[in-house]
Amino acid sequence: MKKTILLFVGLTLASVAFFAQSRDTGTIEFIPFIGYSSSNLAGDYTEDFDARSAFNFGAIGDYYFSDRWSIRSGLAYNSMGASFLGSDLKLDYLNIPLNANWHFGGTRKWNLNFGFTPGFLMKAEIEGEDFKDFVESFQLALTYGIGYKIEITDRFSILVDYQGLYGMTNINSEGGDNNINYASSFNAGAVFAF
Secondary structure: OHHHHHHHHHHHHHHHHHOOOOOOOOOEEEEEEEEEEEEEEEEOOOOOOEOEEEEEEEEEEEEEOOOOEEEEEEEEEEEEEEEEOOEEEEEEEEEOOEEEEEEEOOOOOEEEEEEEEEEEEEEEEEOOEEOHHHEOOEEEEEEEEEEEEEEOOOOEEEEEEEEEEEEOOOOEOOOOOOEEEEEEEEEEEEEEEO
16 A cells, blocks of 8 residues: 555656646746855955855846746845955845846756846945945846756746856956956745746
8 A cells, every 4th residue: 555655646746747837938937045155256366365155145036038038137135255364355245137047958947047247235344344445336247057946836846056156347446456256156945936
C-alpha cells in the first residue's frame, strides 16, 4: 500500500512538472525576494580590499511579451562596499534593474537576464562615520543573472537565482582615484503570476 501511494504521488508530481504551462503574453509576475550578497571594489589601490557580505532585498516584476521573453524591473536595496584594514566601507544603494529576461527549457522554468541598473546611494559610512560626501550619489551598472522557478501552482512559484552587478561609473566624487562596485548575490523569492 505504501509503495502504491508513493508511486501515485511521484507520478502526480512528475506529470505536474512535465506538463507545466509557460506564461502567456501579457502575464505579469510580482516577485518579492531576499538574498545574500558579496561585494568589493575594483580600480585604483584596491589590491588589499576584501569582500563585504550583507543581505539584500526588494521586489521585481516581469512583464511577458512572449512565452520566452519578458522585461524585468523593480526596486532592490543592495548593500555593497568592501572591507579593508579591519574596517567596512558600507555603501547602500536603491537599485532599479532594467533587464531583458529570456525564459528557456521545455517548461520555461529557467531564465537568463541581462541589462543595466541605475543605482542611487542611500547610505555611505565607515565604522559608523558618514562618508557620503566622498561617494557619487548615482551609479550605473551592468547586471546579469540566471534563475530557476520551482512551480508550486499555476499562479505561484519559488524563484532561486544568482545575480551579478558590475559598476560602469566611478563611485568617487572627489575625482582622482577611479573605483567601481561589483557584487554577486544568491536570492530566493516568491513568484505571484497575474
